[in-house]
Amino acid sequence: MRSLIRKYAGKLHRDRSVADGRVGIAALDDVMISEGAPDLSRLAADVLSRLSCPGVVAASPSLPFAEFLLRRANAGAEAIVPLDTETRTFLHDIPIVRREELAGDPAGAIAALLSGRKGVIAEGVGIVASGPVTLEQAYIHYSSVFHACHVKYILDVLREGFLLPGEEEAFRAFRETFLRPLTAEGLSFRAGPLDAPEEVLSEIRAVGRHTVERGLVDSFFGNISYRAGDTIYISQTAASLDELSGCIDPVPTDNRSTAGITASSELPAHRRIYEATGARAILHGHPKFAVAMSMSCDVKDCPVEDCWKDCTRVRMLGDTPVVAGEIGAGGLAVRVPPVIGGPGKAIVYGHGVFTTGRDGFEEAFRSMADVENRCREEYFRRLDARA
16 A cells, blocks of 8 residues: 555656645555655545545645635635536535634544545645545546646636736746646657557557656546557546556447447547548547636627537637537537547547547647647737736
């Protein structure tokens, strides 16, 4: 269990989602085990002792966005409600617990909220998340909250400006020192087309790692596939893209077997993209600026309320089409294939980016990095125009 604790602490630092040395993880095996920053590991253990689950992560995020969202929320607000797909699907909302509510029994206050939700923002502490079944889930839920807060905060700043003391300075530091240009430089990709199963599996595993390591997907959300002959090789649902060994399903294109039962929930979208485009490779990630910008719409007096599923417009972010659509066969699997063929890329409202490669993954990877870089540029162009 200690090796797992260190593994997920390492991942959080690699993902740049926690401040240096500011993570505590507690896990329940035969006995309670906790490691990390003393104050945070004690808090994680105290929270875990009050829950029926195997693991808790408590950490100070590398960015102050969750804290700013809490402080920007109305005085009576009990939760923050981001509108990105990960929040709608997995988190529903993110409870907040203010400093005065933590006085006396912080672990009790946090545990009470975690009994009904996957993650909590605690003022002056950071993000605390639990894993109902596995320790890995605590890592995943922390990452999901961090991602949701990142997307919501940058979108709120674009819409409302800076409202609190210190926000503008912190955001400037984020822009100038935290953000790194996204590139494919230094990475190697196999030239396609790929036909041998082991060659396909090896390349999918490698590109999955690249996608995580370059920050194009958070936690283990996102998916990847390759079409070789009559088979689609696709990452399994809930698989971590940087750990795909044994987690790639070969699915017949005609769906004649049950091999796809454990495949990504977005298999229908992949299948239809292949049918519509003739591409061989598909990459799907959740780069944050692309997600945020997809939710920034300037249409006035629009009658659509549930934009993420009911909007029928095709908007453009630069040369990339943006469409709405729910996960599954009835949503983005219908909306994405008609628009992705020409540009080889598309953004789904509040969800992420799909890119294709004619023969291999290099084209898809470079395209996704380009989409995110262009979305960053457009974001800061609009933000600077507010000044």
